[in-house]
Amino acid sequence: MNAILEIEGLKKYYGRAGNQTKALDGIALQVTDGEFLGIMGSSGSGKSTLLNCIATVIRPTAGKIVMQGEEIQSMKGRKLSEYRGKKIGYLFQNFELLDNLTGRENIMLPMSLHNIPDRESKKRLSRLAGYLEITDVLDKFPSQMSGGQKQRVAAARALIMDPCMILADEPTGALDSRNAKMLMEKLSGLNRDQHATILMVTHDSNAASYCRRILFIQDGRIFHELRRDMPGETQQEFYERILKVMAQLGGGSANVL
Template sequence: MKQAILEIESLRKYYGRQENQTKALDGISFTVMPGEYLGIMGASGSGKSTLLNCIATVIRPTAGHILMDGVEVSALKGSKLADYRGKEIGYLFQNFELLDNLTGQENILLPLGIHGVTEKEGNKRLRELAEYLEITGVMNKFPSQMSGGQKQRVAAARALILNPQIILADEPTGALDTKNARVLMEKLAGLNRMQQTTILMVTHDSNAASYCSRILFIQDGVIFHELRRKVPNETREQFYERILAVMAQLGGGSANVL
C-alpha cells in the first residue's frame, strides 16, 4: 500500500487573542497520495491560502503537524529547510513571480544555481519541459515580451525543473484569460497523468477544479465537503457539474466559492 506523500494532521493557525482571535485553520487533517491531483476550494477567508503557505513554510502554524514523506516539516532547519523549499516542493504563483531582468530560460534555470545543480544537468529537463509546455519560442525573451499564458507556463517550468515531490499551485489561472487557463490546466493535468506529478492546487475556478481527481472544500478553517472524480467513467464535464452543484448548495453559487 502506498504511503502518503503529504500528511496534514490537526493543523491550526490562529491570529489574535481571545475575543479578537481569528481561526484561519481550525484542525484540518487530510493526506495527499503520490500522483494525486488535489484541489482546495472555499470562500474568501476560508483558510485555503493559509493552508498552502503553511505547507510551503511561509507561515508557521499555531499547532498540528505537516509531514512530507513522514518527516515533520516544522523540524527542518538550515540546509534541510532550504532543500525542502527548493527541491521537495515547487510553487506556482498566481502572478507568475518571474524576474523581469532574466529571460525565460534564465528564470527556469534559476533554482538550479540556488540549489547547487549544474546547468548541464538541468538542460535536458529544460528542453523536455519547454517542448511539452510549448514555450521554446520564448526561452530568449524577457517576461515583458511574453503573454500572460506564456509567463505562467515559464513559471510552471521553473516550479518543475528540479522534479519536486509536489507542486503547490496558488490560483494558477487567476491572472489568465479563459483560453490560456485551459491550456495551462491541460498541461498540468497531462503531467499528472503521464508522469504522476503530484499537485495540490488552491483555486476559485470551478473549471480549473474539474481537472482534479479530488476536491476538498474548506469553510471557516475546517473541511466541510469532499468530492472525488469517479474514474474512469466520469468525464471532466460531469465532474464540473457536480462541483457547481456543491457550490449551489452552499448558497450564493460559484461567486461564493473563491
Template structure:
C-alpha cells in the first residue's frame, strides 16, 4: 500500500495479551493516519490502548494482526538488519522517565544513537550543536544526569530522540514527570521544532495542557478511535483548543478530575 500523502498508516491493528478466558484485547482494529509534519496527540483513559499503540509503532511489542506502514514499509514484517535500521533511523522515542544513561554526560547521551551507527565525529558535532541550541541546553552538555533538573533531563532526552532526524518522533507521556513550568517549556520546544523543522510527532498524553500544542488529537477508548479533534489554525487559540479537549475528556468519563488549569504563561 502506497500513499505519499501519509507518513504513517495503521490499518486494522489488533493486540491481544494472553489467551482464552484470560485474554485482554488492548487494540481492537485500530485505524489512523499521520501526515508528514503533523503533531498528533493520542488521548484516552488508562487501559484504552494508548501506550500499546505507541509501542507497536516503536516495534517494542509485536501486534497480533494488522498493518503499520511507515514511509511505505510495513514494519510488522521487518527483521534483522532492516528492523535495526528502522529503530535507529526512522523513529525517535521520548520516554516519560527520560531513560538517560547515568554514566554518560548529556552530550554523550544525545549523540549515542549516532555513535551506534558509526556517524562521523564531524557530523555528530554539527547535529549536536544544532539540536542543543534549539532546545536551549548548550550550557549543560558536559553535565551528567544527576546534575540536571527534571526539565533539563527531558530536553536532553528530546534531543536524543530528534538528533537522527527520524521520520517520526514517538513521545510517551513526555510531561508526565515534569512540573507545569518545565512541561510547558518542553512542549514549546517540541512545538517549535515541529513547526520550524517539519518534524512529525506522535504523542500519547493524559495532560490537556500538553495536548493543546497538537494540531490534531485522537481520543481512543477500548482499543478503538472514539473521537477526533482538529485545531483550527490560525483562527483557534491554544486556550480555546484546550477547552474543547477538556470537554471531550469529560465525555470519556474523566469528569472534573481531568480538568487542569490552563497555563497561559
C-alpha cells in the first residue's frame, strides 16, 4: 500500500529552555491509502497537537510532514489553500457549523469556495446526504438539529470535496452513545466501501475499536501500536485489547471513557 502521509521527527515545543513543554517529541508515522488509523492517549499527550500540525493549524518546531510527496510546511498561498480545502477534510468535536447557514449551505460552502460546478456539487451532496441519513435536515439550521445530526452534517462538509484524508478530532466527544455509534458506523463504512483514508484522534475506546490500527501517544512520543487482526478478530476483542493498553498508559478508566 502507498503511504499518502509521512511524518518524520515531528516536534512541537512550547516555552523556552528550562521551562519547556514538549507537546510532540520526535513523532514518526505513516498513513497508507485507505487506512483507518486511530491516535489515542491521555489528555495532554500531544494527540490533538499532532492533528493540528497535519492540518497546518499549528506550525511544528521541527520535523517533516509530507502529503502525497509534498512537504506541507513549504506550502504557501494558493497551494496551501488547495491543501486545506481539497487534500484534507476536518471533522471537529464541536461540529463548527455556521449557525446562520442551513445544513445544505454548510455542506456546500467548501464547494462554492473552490468553484466546483453546481451540477457536480448537487450530485455529491445528494450522495452524501443519503448515506449519512441527513436529507431531512438539509434545510434546517444547526439550532434545529440534534447533536448527532449536526455531526453528520459536519461529516458531509468534511467529505464533500473528496479529500485524500479525513482528519477527525474527537468526533464522538459531544455525542451520546447512540449517536456516537451511528457516526462511527458511517465513518467505518466510508473507509470500507469507498476506501476513505481516516486519521482519528480519540480518547474513546469504543470509537477506536472501529479503526484498523491504533497508535498510542504518551508525553509526545509513540508508546505502543495495535493492529486489528482482520478478518479474524472481532470488534469486541479489539476493544478489549485497547482497554488493556490504555490502562498501561497510566490513564485507567478516567482516560478510557
